[in-house]
Amino acid sequence: MSEFAAGLPPLAEVLDRARVVAIPTRTRFRGISVREAVIIDGPEGPTEFSPFPEYDDREAATWLAAALDFGWNAQPPARRDRIEVNATVPAVAAAEVPAILARFPGCTTAKVKVAERGQTLADDIARVRAVREAMGPAALVRVDANCGWTVDEAVTALTALTAFDIDYAEQPCATVAELAEVRASLSGTVRIAADESVRKASDPLEVARSGAADLLIIKAQPLGGVRRALALVEQAGLPVVISSALDTSVGIAMGVQLAAALPVGKLAGACGLGTVALLDGDVTRDSLVPVGGAIAVRRPALDAELLAQYRADPDRDTWWRDRVARCYALLRHGD
Template structure:
C-alpha cells in the first residue's frame, strides 16, 4: 500500500434510525450513531479523480457497554487522520489502538483499500483461501409469548432459515422452557435452536434450563451467566448434557485465551466492532478453531459497511457455524445499498473487489 503521503483520509458522522427501539443494559436506544471512514489512494496519480482511485471504506458505530463513546470515537478518528497525514496506516492504527470502534473503522478501511487494489474480495484478502459463495446465518427471535415465538420461528423457517436463536431471560425459566418446548413441537427436529440469555440467569436457573433444553435438542445456550462468571460457565459446561455453552459478553471481560484455558465454552461470539476490527477478530477465530472452540461472528447492529465486513470475516473462517449476520432488519435506514443477499438461511458473499459496498459516501 502507498504511504500516508498519497492517502486521503476522510470521515463523516451518520445516524441510522432503528426499526424499533432497542433495550440495552444502559437504557433504550432508537438510533445507531457513528462515523463512516473513507481512504482514497491515488498512488502516483495525485491529480486523478476519486472515480479513478482506489477507495477503502470503514465504519465506526460505538455502542455503550461494548465500545468507547461516540465523542471518544470521534477524537480517536481525528488522531488517526493526523497520523495518516504525517505517517501512514500503521501509525494511524497505533493512534486508535485503545478505541475499538475507531480502530475497527480504520482497520476495515485499510483492508478494503488493499483488497481493492489487489482486485480480490475482502474475505480472500483476509485468509488467502478458496472462493466462498455463502456463509450460514441464524435468525434472531426476540422475546415474546409462546404463540408469538412459535409464529416468529415459523416465519423465519419459511424464509429458509434452519437455525434460530431465541432470546430468553426476561421471564422466569419455567416460562422460557415452555416457549422452547412449543417451538420444538412446532418446527420438528430439522431446525437448529439456540438460546441467548444475555447474562440473565443465576447458576441454579441456568442449570435447570440446561437440563430441560437437552430434551428439546437445543444446540447452544449463549451467555447464560454474567460475564464475570468464568468458573460458573466452566462448571455448567461440564454438567451440560449435549447443550453447548457460548460466551459473548464474557469475551470482552476475559479474552479468548482465558476462556479456552478455563474450558468455559464450546463457542465464542466475535463482534468485530467491539474487538477492534475484523483483523483482530480473524486472529481470534483462527486461534479458537485450533483449540476446537467454534467462532460465531455477529454484529452490534451496525450499518452496511461494518455488517458486510462481518460477512467477509465469516467467509474467511473454514467451516464457520451459523452466524448472527441477518441484522439489517433492525435498521429503518442504512448508509447505502446492501450487497449481501440473504437466501435460504445463508448470506451470499459479495465477490466484487474489497468489501463490495458502493454509494455509501454520498448516501446513494
C-alpha cells in the same frame, strides 16, 4: 492501546468521511429501539463504528480500530463466497415469533434471546417452544442469555430447555468460572458458547484455556478487526460462530469478511450475521440480508439519500464525533 497506532489515517480525514446515522429497529432488541452508528466511507470501502453508547472509551476504541482497518486496509482473502446465517429472535412474546422468523427466509437455524430482564423462565420456554414449532424438528435452535443467569438459574433453565433440543447456550453466565461450572453441571447435554467472555475480556483466550466453553462467538468490531479476530481464533483452537452487534449492512460486511476468511473446519455452523432484518432501514439499497438462508460475501455501496434520511440529530452527531476523537486519541497514544 498504542498497539493500534501504526498506520492510522489522520483523524481529520476520518471525521470528514464520517456520517452519523440513527436507524429505528423493527422490534425492541436488548433495550434498543434506535440503532446509532458512524458510517465512514473509507478508501477500501465503507466501514462502521458502532459500539453501544454505554461502552466506555477504552472498550469502544477497539471497535474504532476495527473500523479504520476495514476502511483503509485490504482484508484477508475469502475462502467462501456465501455465509449461512441464523435467524435472530429477540425477547418477544411467543405469539410474535412467526413474524420475526419470516424476516429470515431460508434460515434453518435460529438464535433465541432468553434471560431478558423483567421476564421469567416461563416466557423463555414459551418463546423457544414457538421457535421449535415454527421451524420444525430438523432446525437448529440456540439460546443466548447475554450473562443473564446465575449458575443455578442457568442449570435450571437449560435443563428445562433441553426438551426443545438446544444446539448450544450462548453466555449463560457472566464469568469464565461460572461458564465452566454450568458446563460441568450439564455434563455435555447442552454445549456452552462464550461471547462476552471473549469480546469483553482482558484475556480473551482464558475461556478456551480453562475448558469453560465448547465453542466461541467471535465478533469483528469488538476484537479490533478481521485480522486480529482471525489470530485469536487460531490461538483459541475452538470452533467458532461469527456474529454481529445489530450493525447496518456496512458493519455486517465486516463480519461476513471475517467468516469468509476463516480456515476450513473452524466455522461451527450458521453465523449471527442476519440482523439487518431487525432494522427498519439501512444505509444501502442492497442490504446484506438472508437470501436462501445465506448472505453473499460482498461490501455494499452507500446510498446518499438513505444516509440523509437516517442522519442523526445534531446533538447525537456531535456526541458520536466527539467519541470518535476520544477513541482515536486512545489508539494513537494509549492511556
